[in-house]
Every structure is written in structure tokens, then in C-alpha cells.
Amino acid sequence: MDQKFKALIVSATEEGKYSCNISEKSISDLPQGDVLVKVHFSALNYKDALSSTGNKGVTKNYPHTPGIDAAGVVEESNDPAFKAGDKVIVTSYDLGMNTSGGLAEYISVPAAWIVPLPEGMTMQEAMIHGTAGFTAGMCINALCNYGVSPEKGKILVTGSTGGVGTLATAILSKIGFRVTTVTGKPEAKEFLTKIGADEIVEREALDDQSGRPLLKSAYAGVIDTVGGNILATALKSLTYGGAAAACGLVASPQLPTTVFPFILRGNALFGIDSAECPMILRKEIWHKLANEWKPDHPDDLFTEISLEEVPQRLELMLAGKLIGKTVVKICP
CATH class of the missing domain: 3.90.180.10 (Medium-chain alcohol dehydrogenases, catalytic domain)
Structure with missing residues (x-):
């Protein structure tokens, strides 16, 4: 039948x-x-x-x-x-x-x-993460493997009310990072604080129009979901030895920046593609999401x-x- x-x-x-x-x-x-x-x-x-x-x-x-x-x-x-x-x-x-x-x-x-x-994860919890949480996990994995740690400074998360930004904020807070989130939604501030954001900045603050190749060092790492000038501003604001993980382009696919963040501050930019991630790494990320990276209050x-x-x-x-x-x- x-x-x-x-x-x-x-x-x-x-x-x-x-x-x-x-x-x-x-x-x-x-x-x-x-x-x-x-x-x-x-x-x-x-x-x-x-x-x-x-x-x-x-x-x-x-x-x-x-x-x-x-x-x-x-x-x-x-x-x-x-x-x-x-x-x-x-x-x-x-x-x-x-x-x-x-x-x-x-x-x-x-x-x-x-x-x-994975053991320790329900089917509902798997979909609280889904592609967005898995992508956030890949970003965090790339930054941590590069050497970004809570002791080195704050992490900036752009597009923080979307799926990737939400999960990235919650996971980073869980594993001890101080998280600065970027949003254009004033009504989202209570939500972002509840899921682990230590600081919330308006989108305009990450849209530098000065033309300067570098800005004051502020962040040890960046998880960016929007691209464009916001990613360029974030790159110019990394501390020495910091890194950014880019996984989106909702603002723009263009990246108006220079090589100075990379050759003067030793920064790195990682491109994150979750669609074709090798199965060995895929299972590793899901295991972390089910265990040490599991948010404390997933219902939020x-x-x-x-x-x-x-x-x-x-x-x-x-x-x-x-x-x-x-x-x-x-x-x-």
C-alpha cells in the first residue's frame, strides 16, 4: 500500500x-x-x-x-x-x-x-539546533581551533536574533566566553540578554564609514552572518591573533576591506560551509552540541x-x- x-x-x-x-x-x-x-x-x-x-x-x-x-x-x-x-x-x-x-x-x-x-540529545533538541546551530558550532569550532579562548577577549556575534546568531550566543556563553551581540531590533535586547549576551550594540555601531584600514582592537573573535561592511568593520576591530568566522551574506556578499587586519594583526578569516561538511567533522560537532556545548536553558x-x-x-x-x-x- x-x-x-x-x-x-x-x-x-x-x-x-x-x-x-x-x-x-x-x-x-x-x-x-x-x-x-x-x-x-x-x-x-x-x-x-x-x-x-x-x-x-x-x-x-x-x-x-x-x-x-x-x-x-x-x-x-x-x-x-x-x-x-x-x-x-x-x-x-x-x-x-x-x-x-x-x-x-x-x-x-x-x-x-x-x-x-547523539546520546544526550532529544530529537526536539536536535532541531532547536538544526542547520543554524550546526553552523554556529562549526564557527565556534574554527575559532577555538585557531586558539581563540575566553581569556583572550570578547566574541562578537552579528545577526544575533537569527538562528545562527541565537545559537552561537547561547553556546559561547555556555563555554565561558563574553559575548557582544549586534542587532537592529531594539525589542530583542531582553531576549539576547536572557540567552547569554553580555553586551548588545546597535547595528550602526558596526558599520564604520571612516575608511580607516584598522580600528581599535575590541574582539578576540567574530561570528558573522551578514557580510558586507559589518564584517569589514568587525575584521578591523579584531585583537592581535584574533579570527572571524563568516557564514552568511544577508547584508551583502561584498567585503570592502584591506589586507591590514591579516598582515599587521595576524588575524584570520574562516569561511564556514555547513552544507558539504565532511561526515567525520559533522559527527564531532553534533557530539559537542549534545554534550559540552548544550545550552543551559534551551527553552529560551x-x-x-x-x-x-x-x-x-x-x-x-x-x-x-x-x-x-x-x-x-x-x-x-
């Missing part, structure tokens, strides 16, 4: 626009993967919002089910690495982009995309919604009106 299940489906309308609706799909509609997973939780990301509007840079063909994050239980597996009943995480690669994604009760994916759910970081609430939530995301993570409960 070809089982039916609920899914968010984005379809093109006759007017050339795109609509999001909760509808039914069949297991046979899914791509032929090694492992069939019953999804218990997903999470919303900006790529999902873009996919829901017909953005061909994210999703080429419609109708389509977005959802670049999923945590669930294996139903069937053709790969000996997984068996029915295993709890797993699926993020990154092509999930939710051109492969039917996690905003549905089932996904079918290659075994190579799957991470076993997210809002949980149902699948039926996703279309409206995606609209709020596109309008820049969300703070923190949104976790989607798919199956009871």
Missing part, C-alpha cells in the same frame, strides 16, 4: 506566483533514497522561506516540499548502517532544496546524509509550532520579524 502523509507543498500558481499549502503526498512521490525516515521535528531556515517563494537559486522545480532540517526515526533502510527504529538527524546536502524536505511526515534520503542522534531559544502554522511563519521570516529559532513538530 502506498502510504499517504501530510506535507507542506509549494506550488506555482497560474499568475506566476507561489503558494504554500498543507496537503497529502505519497511515499512513492519521494525520491529513491537508501533510508526512509519518519520525521518527528523540523526547523525553519531562511532557505526554506526562499524556497517557499519560488527562488530558483534554492529550488529549481515545483511543486516542492521545503525543509532543510529533519530529525526522526528510521522506518526502512537499504543500508546496513541504519535499521528501523534508529533515531537520526538529517541536515545539509540537498535536503529541502531540490530533494523533498523535512516539512513533511516522511523523507527519503541517501544514507550518507544521515547522522545518528525557540518557539515550537505545528506544520499547519508554517506558511504564516515563513512570511514573518521573510519580513524579518522573527527572533530566535522556530521548531516544527511534525509527528506526535
Whole structure:
């Protein structure tokens, strides 16, 4: 019997626009993967919002089910690495982009995309992190491996009310860093303080227009989600031997800076790509997220919604009106 299940489906309308609706799909509609997973939780990301509007840079063909994050239980597996009943995480690669994604009760994916759910982590906790938390973890891992430590100074987090910024702030605070967050949302200050920010600065303070190649040293490390002149300003503000991890470009893909931060202060800039992260490092990061990097108060970081609430939530995301993570409960 070809089982039916609920899914968010984005379809093109006759007017050339795109609509999001909760509808039914069949297991046979899914791509032929090694492992069939019953999804218990997903999470919303900006790529999902873009996919829901017909953005061909994210999703080429419609109708389509977005959802670049999923945590669930294996139903069937053709790969000996997984068996029915295993709890797993699926993020990154092509999930939710051109492969039917996690905003549905089932996904079918290659075994190579799957991470076993680490001990000490629930499926809900995995999606409190999702791609955003995993990306934040990769940024923190890069900075720490470079030698950035709490003793060396503060960490600056830009785009701090988004998924990556929220999780980065909470994790950094957990492991002993003093965190300065950047936001353009005055209403978010209480939220940022609650999740671990020691200092909150307005976005304009990190948008230096002086043209100077270097500014006063202020931060041992930077986690940047926005790019553009804010990243350039942050680079000019690093202490000697500091480093920045860049993982986004919501402000701009341009980087108007000079080589001076790198050759006069010995700074480093790490580019973070979570989509194709090697599995060995992927498992290492997830293990840390489940253990020593687990935030002390995860309930402060997210809002949980149902699948039926996703279309409206995606609209709020596109309008820049969300703070923190949104976790989607798919199956009871």
C-alpha cells in the first residue's frame, strides 16, 4: 500500500506566483533514497522561506516540499548502517532544496546524509539546533581551533536574533566566553540578554564609514552572518591573533576591506560551509552540541509550532520579524 502523509507543498500558481499549502503526498512521490525516515521535528531556515517563494537559486522545480532540517526515526533502510527504529538527524546536502524536505511526515534520503542522534540529545533538541546551530558550532569550532579562548577577549556575534546568531550566543556563553551581540531590533535586547549576551550594540555601531584600514582592537573573535561592511568593520576591530568566522551574506556578499587586519594583526578569516561538511567533522560537532556545548536553558531559544502554522511563519521570516529559532513538530 502506498502510504499517504501530510506535507507542506509549494506550488506555482497560474499568475506566476507561489503558494504554500498543507496537503497529502505519497511515499512513492519521494525520491529513491537508501533510508526512509519518519520525521518527528523540523526547523525553519531562511532557505526554506526562499524556497517557499519560488527562488530558483534554492529550488529549481515545483511543486516542492521545503525543509532543510529533519530529525526522526528510521522506518526502512537499504543500508546496513541504519535499521528501523534508529533515531537520526538529517541536515545539509540537498535536503529541502531540490530533494523533498523535512516539512513533511516522511523523507527519503541517501544514507550518507544521515547522522545518528547523539546520546544526550532529544530529537526536539536536535532541531532547536538544526542547520543554524550546526553552523554556529562549526564557527565556534574554527575559532577555538585557531586558539581563540575566553581569556583572550570578547566574541562578537552579528545577526544575533537569527538562528545562527541565537545559537552561537547561547553556546559561547555556555563555554565561558563574553559575548557582544549586534542587532537592529531594539525589542530583542531582553531576549539576547536572557540567552547569554553580555553586551548588545546597535547595528550602526558596526558599520564604520571612516575608511580607516584598522580600528581599535575590541574582539578576540567574530561570528558573522551578514557580510558586507559589518564584517569589514568587525575584521578591523579584531585583537592581535584574533579570527572571524563568516557564514552568511544577508547584508551583502561584498567585503570592502584591506589586507591590514591579516598582515599587521595576524588575524584570520574562516569561511564556514555547513552544507558539504565532511561526515567525520559533522559527527564531532553534533557530539559537542549534545554534550559540552548544550545550552543551559534551551527553552529560551525557540518557539515550537505545528506544520499547519508554517506558511504564516515563513512570511514573518521573510519580513524579518522573527527572533530566535522556530521548531516544527511534525509527528506526535
